[in-house]
Amino acid sequence: MKRRDFIIGGGAAAAIGVPIAANAQGNNFRIIVGFAAGAGADAIARKLADKLRESLEAPVIVENVPGVSGRLAATQVKQAAPNGRTMLLAPSTTITIVPNLFPNDRRYDPVRDFIPVTGIATVPLGFVVGPAAKGTTLAEYVRWAKSDPKNATYASPGAGSGAHFMGAMFAKAAGLEMAHVPYKGAAPAQQDLLAGQVPAYAGIIGRFVIDQHKAGRIKVLAMSQPQRSPYLPDVPTFSEAGFSSVVASEWTGLFLPAKTPTDIVDNLHQKVVAALQQPDLRKLLADGGQEPIANSRTDFAAQIGAELTAWGPVIRASGFKLEE
Known part of the structure; x- marks a missing residue:
């Protein structure tokens, strides 16, 4: 890099x-x-x-x-x-x-x-899936990603960012060999997630992601802070989803x-x-x-x-x- x-x-x-x-x-x-x-x-x-x-x-x-x-x-x-x-x-x-x-x-x-x-x-970091991925829970996503190596790909806003390394933490905890696709900023990564160009995204769960999750266009599977976000109380933390080692925030x-x-x-x-x-x-x-x-x-x-x-x-x- x-x-x-x-x-x-x-x-x-x-x-x-x-x-x-x-x-x-x-x-x-x-x-x-x-x-x-x-x-x-x-x-x-x-x-x-x-x-x-x-x-x-x-x-x-x-x-x-x-x-x-x-x-x-x-x-x-x-x-x-x-x-x-x-x-x-x-x-x-x-x-x-x-x-x-x-x-x-x-x-x-x-x-x-x-x-x-x-x-x-x-602001929390989270793991988000788009229309190219399968699974409505983190456990379902992990099973799908393990079923075919080409499924195990995630985007982030940039190489060397907190989101990049949060994704690496999750991959290690889940036993996945995940390919990281770094973008130059959150916006292009999120747009490719929505368009199905990448199956998953690790990044800040800001207002755009929150709104797209609520609209059903993407799904935030887990967030990395110790407590649930007041903006997305339906989304579990990584710890609640069975990955207690994944804790991070921006x-x-x-x-x-x-x-x-x-x-x-x-x-x-x-x-x-x-x-x-x-x-x-x-x-x-x-x-x-x-x-x-x-x-x-x-x-x-x-x-x-x-x-x-x-x-x-x-x-x-x-x-x-x-x-x-």
Whole structure:
């Protein structure tokens, strides 16, 4: 797999950034996002910035720094002054998967170089079948996939994504030799699933998938978080379906540079948690099939540490490597 084909989350499209003048020092706060304007993380960042402008009583600018799966943005925030004015809004892939993919070539260390403020939102990963597959339960699908090797194929939004490795986890747990078909983004993979070009899909269970499931055009067989989704309460978790080892989710979180004073971190945490209680921000998340998190700094840091540890063996077992 060539590095240029490595697609994560919002993708690496051309930046639609803020004017250079907007980066001037002073009272401005910046939220750095590692994906292009219009991507999912960008929409969350802009709504959060609106809320923080009110509580911080200062301009809050969203700056898009797309490239290499969020690593450019993370590196920029790592190098920023630890004064609380430069924040990183990043997906879990940038924080817990990319460091496992590049263990010897890190531009940043997710634990050493950042202070976790709080989780913003989470969305489950799931395994979905379309009209080309047979089975209305995960067990039925597994039997069908084992009946003929060509059936055991699944698409994902991109090679090296959380969805890719969640699919690998499921394949191992089910005893399947599954062929992975990576796409450049969720939309084309979902369209090919609907059209019967691929039988199954591993990916984020966002609003489009939820709506298509409810319409009966595709079927979400299982989701990978510990509890059922409030948006699809009829869909079991992998654990409920007999695959307890398949646990994963995608999330977005807020970070500050290491060495930012504790009082500044605590103040920002308080303001972000308050923002996540606002109806319009919660509606934005719900419209995308996401749930607010707003966890404590301690819990968020513990979650990151646990996921960094958990993803390593999964990625190594998959055999996936990026070519330089």
